[in-house]
Amino acid sequence: MKKVLAQIGKEIAQFRRDKLTLALAFFLPFVALLLYGYATRLESKNILVAVKNFDTGSLSRDYIDTLFATGQLQAAPFRGSGVDIMEPLDKDGVKAAIVIPPEFSRKVSRRERAQVQVVIDACDVNNARVVKNCIIASTNYFLRSKDLQTTRNLISPQVRLWFNPGRDEALYVAPGAIAVILWIFPCLLAALAMAREKEQGTILQLYASSLSSFELIAGKTIAYTLIALMQAALIISASFLLFGLRFVGDITVFFLSLVLFLYSAVAFGVFAGTRATTQSAAVQIVATTGFTTALLLSGFLYPLRNITYPLSLISNVLPARYFVSAARNAFVRGSDFGSQLYIPVSIAIAAFVLYMAASKILRRMQLKG
Amino acid sequence: MNKLNYFTQLKALMRKEVQQILRDKQLLFLLFFMPILQLFIYGFALSPEVDRLRLGVVDHASSTVSRALTAALVVNDVFELKESGGRDAALAALVRDGALDAGLIIPADLERRYRAGLKTNVQVFIDGVDANSAGIAAGYVSQILASFNRNLSSGSQESREIISPQISFAYNPGLISSWFFVPGVIALVLNLVSTLVSSAALVREKDSGTLEQLLMTPVSSKQILLAKIVPLAALLMITVAVALLVSVLVFHVPFRGNLLLFLFVSFLAVLVGISIGIALAAYSENQRQSLLTSFFINLPVIQLSGAIAPMESMPEFFQYLSYLDPLRYYVICVRALLLKGGGFSEIWIEVLSLSVYAFVLLSLSSSRFRKQLK
Numbered sequence: 224m225k226k227v228l229a230q231i232g233k234e235i236a237q238f239r240r241d242k243l244t245l246a247l248a249f250f251l252p253f254v255a256l257l258l259y260g261y262a263t264r265l266e267s268k269n270i271l272v273a274v275k276n277f278d279t280g281s282l283s284r285d286y287i288d289t290l291f292a293t294g295q296l297q298a299a300p301f302r303g304s305g306v307d308i309m310e311p312l313d314k315d316g317v318k319a320a321i322v323i324p325p326e327f328s329r330k331v332s333r334r335e336r337a338q339v340q341v342v343i344d345a346c347d348v349n350n351a352r353v354v355k356n357c358i359i360a361s362t363n364y365f366l367r368s369k370d371l372q373t374t375r376n377l378i379s380p381q382v383r384l385w386f387n388p389g390r391d392e393a394l395y396v397a398p399g400a401i402a403v404i405l406w407i408f409p410c411l412l413a414a415l416a417m418a419r420e421k422e423q424g425t426i427l428q429l430y431a432s433s434l435s436s437f438e439l440i441a442g443k444t445i446a447y448t449l450i451a452l453m454q455a456a457l458i459i460s461a462s463f464l465l466f467g468l469r470f471v472g473d474i475t476v477f478f479l480s481l482v483l484f485l486y487s488a489v490a491f492g493v494f495a496g497t498r499a500t501t502q503s504a505a506v507q508i509v510a511t512t513g514f515t516t517a518l519l520l521s522g523f524l525y526p527l528r529n530i531t532y533p534l535s536l537i538s539n540v541l542p543a544r545y546f547v548s549a550a551r552n553a554f555v556r557g558s559d560f561g562s563q564l565y566i567p568v569s570i571a572i573a574a575f576v577l578y579m580a581a582s583k584i585l586r587r588m589q590l591k592g
Numbered sequence: 593m594n595k596l597n598y599f600t601q602l603k604a605l606m607r608k609e610v611q612q613i614l615r616d617k618q619l620l621f622l623l624f625f626m627p628i629l630q631l632f633i634y635g636f637a638l639s640p641e642v643d644r645l646r647l648g649v650v651d652h653a654s655s656t657v658s659r660a661l662t663a664a665l666v667v668n669d670v671f672e673l674k675e676s677g678g679r680d681a682a683l684a685a686l687v688r689d690g691a692l693d694a695g696l697i698i699p700a701d702l703e704r705r706y707r708a709g710l711k712t713n714v715q716v717f718i719d720g721v722d723a724n725s726a727g728i729a730a731g732y733v734s735q736i737l738a739s740f741n742r743n744l745s746s747g748s749q750e751s752r753e754i755i756s757p758q759i760s761f762a763y764n765p766g767l768i769s770s771w772f773f774v775p776g777v778i779a780l781v782l783n784l785v786s787t788l789v790s791s792a793a794l795v796r797e798k799d800s801g802t803l804e805q806l807l808m809t810p811v812s813s814k815q816i817l818l819a820k821i822v823p824l825a826a827l828l829m830i831t832v833a834v835a836l837l838v839s840v841l842v843f844h845v846p847f848r849g850n851l852l853l854f855l856f857v858s859f860l861a862v863l864v865g866i867s868i869g870i871a872l873a874a875y876s877e878n879q880r881q882s883l884l885t886s887f888f889i890n891l892p893v894i895q896l897s898g899a900i901a902p903m904e905s906m907p908e909f910f911q912y913l914s915y916l917d918p919l920r921y922y923v924i925c926v927r928a929l930l931l932k933g934g935g936f937s938e939i940w941i942e943v944l945s946l947s948v949y950a951f952v953l954l955s956l957s958s959s960r961f962r963k964q965l966k
Binding site for chain 1: 618621622626629630633634636637638639640641642644657661685687688689690691702705706709710711712713714715716717718719720721722723724725726727728730731732733734735737738740741742744745746753754755756757758759760761762763764765767768769771772792879880881883884885887888891892895896900901902904905906907909910927928931932934938
């Protein structure tokens with residue numbers, strides 16, 4: 224035990240000495256939080272839409288007003304004659320074009336069918352859907368408000384969005400960003416520390432010492448988990464201040480998951496460090512296998528159910544995936560204690576496997592006796 | 593120095609450079625395997641699709657109409673029917689615990705009120721944590737219910753309202769989400785690979801001390817740098833070709849624009865990446881330092897470029913900030929060339945901006961690096 228404590232002391236002393244490592248530990252995670260938390264949004268507001276109105280009546284003007292009433296769509300000048308509906312797309316950032324035919328008002332007031340042509344730039348599939356839904360909803364609202372509906376809506380849905388009624392995307396992105404950041408950076412630091420011993424040859428001294436591989440890894444992982452806890456304190460309190468996150472649910476599961484999650488990130492880093500011969504190779508292993516998977520397969524940006532089959536298997540064993548859920552449950556959903564126990568259990572299994580893998584590799588290299 | 597000699601020296605240096613890079617497994621991995629790996633992961637993992645939401649239904653009416661209503665929600669795969677727990681409170685708890693994405697509660701008097709021609713509200717609640725998906729799902733619910741009502745009153749499938757918007761999707765009519773991400777990933781991976789490989793190729797000479805040996809030879813610092821840049825640019829253009837081939841062959845992304853223009857803007861992007869790599873090498877003592885410093889540059893460059901999350905959705909401040917990001921222009925060019933089939937007239941501002949960035953960054957970083965050599 225004393226040996227492990229001495230190791231922890233040595234690791235933290237080494238960590239504090241290097242300015243670049245300190246910036247990597249505390250400054251870059253903060254920048255990453257700002258970039259992910261503020262600049263990552265999936266849904267556009269104020270989408271520019273150009274409307275060409277060939278009609279002269281008042282109904283078409285009312286209809287256009289309804290389209291722009293919610294504020295999601297914003298009117299832009301229609302460049303072109305209106306014969307080619309594609310023409311205004313791409314000019315001045317216009318994402319959709321609408322053409323209202325002549326005789327629109329006359330036809331509608333006589334309750335005849337009038338067709339409105341819409342074309343949407345679908346490069347960004349998600350926002351193309353947003354625009355489509357918006358136009359359909361506004362059209363239905365217009366028909367209802369003018370009493371033009373052909374059918375009576377006998378059954379109508381009362382749709383409510385739970386936990387996030389204002390559809391504030393920060394509540395979705397920020398908890399996910401916390402999870403991704405607290406995976407990447409602790410992992411990177413631990414990998415660097417482990418690979419440094421190998422690169423500088425000091426690991427041979429450790430092999431030759433009486434320290435067992437188990438103790439060696441315990442010292443390293445505990446030291447870097449302590450550092451990771453400081454990173455977590457910084458990142459979580461920053462997101463409380465910047466994004467207005469609050470604990471709304473059971474916090475015991477969250478904190479239990481947090482400690483296990485940080486430990487598993489560090490264990491993964493140590494594992495990557497034992498596989499690499501140089502520090503730059505260690506960084507590359509972590510960047511390709513840790514960074515990309517945490518960012519893409521954890522459900523941080525898009526729903527987990529959309530990940531295609533063989534990749535979804537990898538997603539299932541990622542601790543980051545479980546911690547993204549834990550963060551969203553604790554900060555937004557306010558889930559029960561009992562329903563979330565699978566989260567810390569899954570993360571603990573991952574941490575254990577990574578720890579054993581790292582110590583097994585080291586044991587093979589250690590001197591016998 | 594005579595001209596012939598100059599080029600012989602340059603050729604020899606370049607040959608050495610290419611051999612060194614091709615011998616280095618780590619650099620080869622970055623140059624040729626990384627783009628394939630990243631395209632596969634991004635292309636198959638990122639999808640904003642809103643379907644198969646887990647729906648729990650508590651049907652207090654359990655009548656013909658209520659069962660038809662549930663079926664209407666499930667029929668086009670937007671929702672997937674899951675165990676609801678049978679009671680309102682149990683259903684609510686399942687949504688709160690994240691086990692379900694949405695809940696539907698149908699009141700007991702639905703059938704009676706329907707027969708009497710009275711309006712009935714059914715309760716739908718959707719997990720709003722994923723604000724974007726929830727908004728789209730809410731829109732779907734209203735649309736499904738509207739067409740359900742039309743079917744109930746007319747009995748026919750295709751009864752339409754007085755105003756029916758004819759909506760079509762341009763450039764990507766099948767709404768294939770990978771078509772949006774793949775051009776972004778080409779840009780992202782090119783930026784990563786070019787900065788990492790070029791900084792590694794330069795800093796390695798510094799790290800191992802061979803740079804001093806090179807300087808002792810009759811070659812000039814300009815030749816040394818030129819002999820680094822040319823082979824790197826050539827190899828990185830192969831990276832571009834690999835990325836483009838994967839995009840077209842695996843993801844069936846269309847290539848609608850001008851291939852020459854694409855190669856030209858890619859070349860500019862490669863130069864930008866190499867410049868960043870040279871700058872990293874100039875300011876670093878060893879490979880570890882340049883690699884770690886690259887995180888501080890590549891993270892914001894990629895995040896602000898609009899490669900992954902759409903540029904238009906960013907808050908205004910970050911949209912302005914992104915004008916400082918050279919990758920932003922390349923992302924716009926690649927999307928326009930691949931998906932929209934635009935030519936020079938559509939993207940000349942971006943091509944021009946990218947050229948300016950490439951020129952300025954390359955001059956700054958090479959003069960900085962050469963200053964160090966003296």
